Amino acid sequence: MNYKIALIRGDGIGPEVVDEAVGVLNTVAEKFGHQVEYVDVLLGGCATDAVGKSYPDGTAERCKTCDAVLLGAVGGPKWGADKPAEQRPETALLALRKDLGLYANLRPASLRPAMTDACPLKKETADKGIDLMMVRELTGGIYFGKRNKYQTEDRGMEATDLMAYSEQEIERIGRRAFELARLRRGKVSSVDKANVLETSRLWRNVMHRLAAEYPDVQYEDVLVDNCAMQLVRDPGQFDVVVTENMFGDILSDEASMVTGSIGLLPSASIGDGAPGLYEPIHGSAPDIAGQDKANPIATILSVAMMFRYSFQRAAEADAIERAVDAVLAEGWRTPDIAKPGEKAVGTREMGRLIREKVNMI
Numbered sequence: 001m002n003y004k005i006a007l008i009r010g011d012g013i014g015p016e017v018v019d020e021a022v023g024v025l026n027t028v029a030e031k032f033g034h035q036v037e038y039v040d041v042l043l044g045g046c047a048t049d050a051v052g053k054s055y056p057d058g059t060a061e062r063c064k065t066c067d068a069v070l071l072g073a074v075g076g077p078k079w080g081a082d083k084p085a086e087q088r089p090e091t092a093l094l095a096l097r098k099d100l101g102l103y104a105n106l107r108p109a110s111l112r113p114a115m116t117d118a119c120p121l122k123k124e125t126a127d128k129g130i131d132l133m134m135v136r137e138l139t140g141g142i143y144f145g146k147r148n149k150y151q152t153e154d155r156g157m158e159a160t161d162l163m164a165y166s167e168q169e170i171e172r173i174g175r176r177a178f179e180l181a182r183l184r185r186g187k188v189s190s191v192d193k194a195n196v197l198e199t200s201r202l203w204r205n206v207m208h209r210l211a212a213e214y215p216d217v218q219y220e221d222v223l224v225d226n227c228a229m230q231l232v233r234d235p236g237q238f239d240v241v242v243t244e245n246m247f248g249d250i251l252s253d254e255a256s257m258v259t260g261s262i263g264l265l266p267s268a269s270i271g272d273g274a275p276g277l278y279e280p281i282h283g284s285a286p287d288i289a290g291q292d293k294a295n296p297i298a299t300i301l302s303v304a305m306m307f308r309y310s311f312q313r314a315a316e317a318d319a320i321e322r323a324v325d326a327v328l329a330e331g332w333r334t335p336d337i338a339k340p341g342e343k344a345v346g347t348r349e350m351g352r353l354i355r356e357k358v359n360m361i
């Protein structure tokens with residue numbers, strides 16, 4: 001097959017982890033006889049520096065000419081919250097997700113077999129296994145509601161961010177969750193704050209309607225604060241966790257750490273048409289950028305998700321996942337997952353080891 005892939009390297013460790021993921025992508029493509037063409041797309045702080053805007057004109061259109069998008073990470077202190085919105089890297093990422101219609105963000109958090117020692121939870125909890133799929137709504141809610149900031153008469157400045165959800169937005173993400181659960185262990189946990197928020201009460205009503213349509217899927221409501229607690233008490237209880245945009249952002253970082261490191265967790269952002277966007281869940285990690293310390297596995301596993309969800313190529317995805325597991329099983333660790341005193345390898349060496357294993361599988 002021929003695949004055309006947009007590459008958004010981004011800021012901080014973004015280019016470092018994307019380089020290793022592209023190396024693995026090329027190795028897999030060669031092994032399975034695919035041709036890959038890359039289109040570089042500028043987005044984020046690096047775009048602000050180059051052209052004065054974090055989301056240059058025509059970005060979404062360039063991505064739409066491709067079969068999938070691979071993104072490293074964007075952001076950094078140089079382009080902080082004090083900058084105008086059009087110069088902030090995060091604004092660009094949100095605009096791209098919206099313009100590509102990527103409403104479903106799949107964030108699988110699983111404790112890989114060789115990583116049980118990296119799980120910070122009690123041994124008995126880790127031994128039970130963790131394999132959950134966070135399904136985060138990605139183009140609605142408080143991330144996209146109207147914002148305002150104004151001077152009050154007697155309380156200084158005041159700011160507002162509107163959280164809004166329509167039934168249609170909730171239903172389409174809910175269906176994704178139920179469909180995914182059917183292919184997994186058949187359980188959906190819907191996370192909300194229905195004891196306080198009107199958006200959550202609407203969310204819950206729609207989810208209950210869907211649950212009746214999927215009687216073969218076990219369904220439960222979980223309040224978000226309880227979910228945060230359950231994720232560290234007994235994460236093995238979860239299969240598919242579906243939730244709104246901001247809750248999903250926060251809970252997926254928490255779930256990542258439970259499985260060892262944020263440097264391990266990939267994601268797929270998909271809508272109803274091509275192209276999907278694949279990116280690690282972590283950010284640009286300015287504290288370790290440019291030091292060959294970043295763990296490239298989250299981005300490499302995002303390439304596996306690209307093969308699985310955009311190209312319907314399970315064998316290629318499996319080859320990448322098996323190569324990652326084999327390298328971890330041999331004890332190779334980047335600094336984020338190394339035990340104290342244990343020798344770690346750098347970003348580039350981890351990428352090389354995984355490419356080598358792909359070729360051997």
Ligand code: NAD
Nearest residue numbers: 073074075076090263281282283284285287288294295336
């Ligand atoms: P972060 O995820 O960048 O980093 C948090 C911590 O995790 C840091 O200590 C970092 O060193 C570590 N870390 C992250 N990825 C790692 C990896 N692959 N290997 C090893 N360690 C890793 O979160 P932050 O520091 O809160 O945010 C930094 C910037 O990234 C901000 O500008 C934020 O807006 C942006 N951000 C971007 C994305 C994205 O592009 N999708 C996601 C999250 C944050």
Ligand code: IPM
Nearest residue numbers: 075090091093094249281283
């Ligand atoms: C993520 C990030 C983004 C988000 C930021 C950078 C806009 O934290 O992809 O998890 O909150 O969605």
Ligand code: MN
Nearest residue numbers: 249250253281
């Ligand atoms: Mn996040």
